[in-house]
Amino acid sequence: xxxxxxxxxxxxxxxxxxxxxxxxxxxxxxxxxxxxxxxxxxxxxxxxxxxxxxxxxxxxxxxxxxxxxxxxxxxxxxxxxxxxxxxxxxxxxxxxxxxxxxxxxxxxxxxxxxxxxxxxxxxxxxxxxxxxxxxxxxxxxxxxxxxxxxxxxxxxxxxxx
Numbered sequence: 233x234x235x236x237x238x239x240x241x242x243x244x245x246x247x248x249x250x251x252x253x254x255x256x257x258x259x260x261x262x263x264x265x266x267x268x269x270x271x272x273x274x275x276x277x278x279x280x281x282x283x284x285x286x287x288x289x290x291x292x293x294x295x296x297x298x299x300x301x302x303x304x305x306x307x308x309x310x311x312x313x314x315x316x317x318x319x320x321x322x323x324x325x326x327x328x329x330x331x332x333x334x335x336x337x338x339x340x341x342x343x344x345x346x347x348x349x350x351x352x353x354x355x356x357x358x359x360x361x362x363x364x365x366x367x368x369x370x371x372x373x374x375x376x377x378x379x380x381x382x383x384x385x386x387x388x389x390x391x392x393x
Contacts, residue, residue, distance in 0.1 A: 233349060233350070233351065234349070234350045234351070234352055234353040234355070234356060234360065234361075234365060235347060235348070235349050235350075235365060236346075236347065236348040236356070236365060236368050236369050236372055237345075237346070237347050237369050237372075238345070238346045238347075238369060238372040238373040238375075238376045239343070239344070239345045239346075239373065239376075240342070240343070240344045240345075240373070240376045240377050240380045241341070241342065241343045241344075242341075242342050242380065242381070242384060243339055243340065243341045243342070244339070244340050244342075244384050244388055245333070245337060245338070245339055245340075246337070246338050246339075246340060246387075246388050246391050246392065247336060247337055247391075247392045248336060248337075248338060248391045248392060249332075249335060249336060249338065250308075250330055250332040250338045252338075252391060253330055253338040253340060253391060254308070254311070254330055256387060256390070256391055257311055257328045257330075257340070257387075258306065258311055260273050260275075260281065261273075262387065262390075263283075263383070266382075266383050266386040266387060266390070267379055267380070267382070267383040268378070268379055268382050268383075269285055269286050269287055269375070269379050270283065270284070270285055270379075271284040271285065271286050271296070272284045279302065280300050280301070280302060280316055281300070281301050281302065281303070281313065282298055282299070282300055282301075283298065283299040283301065283324065284296065284297075284298050285297055285298075285299065287372065287375050288375075295356070295357055297322055297348065298322060299315070299322045299323070299324040299346075300315065300316045300319055300322070301313040301314060301315055301316060301324055301325075301326070302314060302315075302316050302317075305327075308330075309329060309330050309331070310327065310328070310329050310330070311327065311328050312325070312326070312327040312328075313325065313326045313327070320349060321348065321349050321350065322348055323345075323346065323347040323348075323349070324344070324345070324346050324347075325343075325344070325345045326342075326343070326344045327342070327343045327344075328340055328341070328342055329341040340384075342380060342384060344376060344380055346372065346376060353365075
């Protein structure tokens with residue numbers, strides 16, 4: 233089994249209310265608008281949300297992956313997206329936890345984990361076997377960190393206007 237893993241975690245303080253922050257992160261249109269490399273996000277008639285993400289990974293080239301996720305939690309203090317039941321190849325989990333510090337200061341803790349599983353490296357990309365799991369995982373972690381770092385900064389700016 234050829235497996236690529238990447239994880240990103242960060243906490244940011246946003247100078248606005250918990251309600252405004254929560255509403256912002258509940259709206260998936262904000263991810264498409266503000267997160268680089270997210271090509272599209274749409275929800276089908278069955279309620280499955282499909283994220284299409286493009287990444288240029290050194291040594292492997294451009295990879296386009298689709299992730300089928302479902303809303304696993306949508307509470308006042310947490311939004312979590314998890315892989316749909318039965319998904320075995322493209323796994324993505326995204327969560328945002330909200331903590332109210334005061335009426336106009338909210339902490340947001342982000343976590344995103346991605347795992348790509350294939351029987352062989354060639355199923356992922358023709359050059360994936362040459363680069364190997366460790367290098368691609370490292371590069372994918374860097375890409376996700378940049379993607380989410382940019383998204384978090386843009387989200388903070390938009391929410392604090």
